[in-house]
Amino acid sequence: MIEAIEAVLKHWGSAVRSGVPSGGLASPAGTLMEWKGCPPRTGSGGSRILLAGAGPDYLASEVDAALGAIEQQDGGAVFSKLAEWRYTFEPALTVAEQVRDLQLGQGDAGRKAYTRLVQRLHQLVEAELKARQGLCASLQREAKRAGDRMRKASLQQAAAAHRGRAVEFELAQGGQGAIATHKARKAAGGGTACDRSSGDSAPVGSVAPRQAPVRINR
Known part of the structure; x- marks a missing residue:
């Protein structure tokens, strides 16, 4: 028996009894029917009222997928049945009941077959969980690489657009070297003094002159 996998399977069994691996939110009408009225304020786990983190239990979902x-797999149905018989019943079934229902034999032979079957189930679940973890890590690395490529392409595109705007500015300001000249004049005389974006630009904060009212002779 693998103790860590035994604990994981017990957690999965508890989640199955609560209806958690399927996820989703509880139905208000179903809750009223289940409790024959309003549920208690304390709440409860599982199919009655999902508490904090409503939705599927990640670990239980992973174990469910592994099972x-x-x-x-070939001959895998017996392991699925063993997991159901061993971990999902409340109260738990005795080993003798599981041996009988799984038709593993009589007496000591049946118990030894049951022990070997549990050990094999733990090994298969451990291998499957590690495989799923490795696949998840690989997908995360690929997603990171794709994100890095997108960021690099975005920066290159922004730089190309900036260079294009610089060329347009130099052409509009009289040719090559206009940008350096503009920066020097801006540093020397202030940004507003060198603002050549339009011919009628006014300093920031200036007020337009008031016009005299127009008289109309009748």
């Missing part, structure tokens, strides 16, 4: 993959 599903194991079930698809």
